[in-house]
Amino acid sequence: MSITKEAFETQVMAILGRLHGVAARLTRNDADAEDLVADTIVRAWRARESLMAPSAFPAWIFRILNNTFISDRRRASVRGLTEPIEDTEFDDRQPFSIFERLHQPFLLWFANPEQEFLDKLLRDDVDKALAALPEHYRVVVIMADMEDLKYAEIAETLKIPIGTVRSRLARARAALQKTLWTLAQERGIEVSHAPKH
């Protein structure tokens, strides 16, 4: 299809908040996030003939954003500017779980310490925990949980096997929860009926 300039601008402005939100978490840098969004929009305009339908615009432009980010990071990697991928410290036998730390089955009907914990978390806490993840973990969490991509789409974007997406996502989420738990303790968040560890 051939989208008009006005229709393209309207679609961009409608999604710009989400585009910027994702770009900011991918890059962890305001200037890089702005550049990523700008590059994405330019590439999208140049590739507008590949847009199949107006309803496909969000998914289509997020694919371009992700591919632009990954290309930039690959170029940086060649120049030795990215973090090495290391999963060696992760213990798959005991992945960290906030739920398992807080859940007490006998409370099921009159208290919910896990939900209370989530309610006390600030948006900033979640943001900090995400930013603290190493890049290869952060990217899969952003794609799965912020962009709602399927494992197959993530695998295709990152050029990794779908099994690697699954395991990396599991580890990333465990690491995120561990950081959230630490941040909560530093802020002094207390949850009623929580087991004492």
Place this chain on the structure above:
Amino acid sequence: MAVNDIDCAQALKRLIEFIDRELADADREAIERHLQTCRSCLSRAEFERALKGKLRGLSQGDVPSKTLDRITALMQEF
């Protein structure tokens, strides 16, 4: 996974894939049936879903005015 009742261990093993909507229909339905009868696993599912929702919520936010101005100017050049 067969289309029969599953236990907590089986449900928890695939709970995250269930929440991520990655399971085939038969497996998804088996977990849904289990969650209808197991309050503990349902609590776990609700917790993981809520945490995923908090991450999704991060994508909603204001665009810095500098970025907005740049994008507006950019598109005027198209």
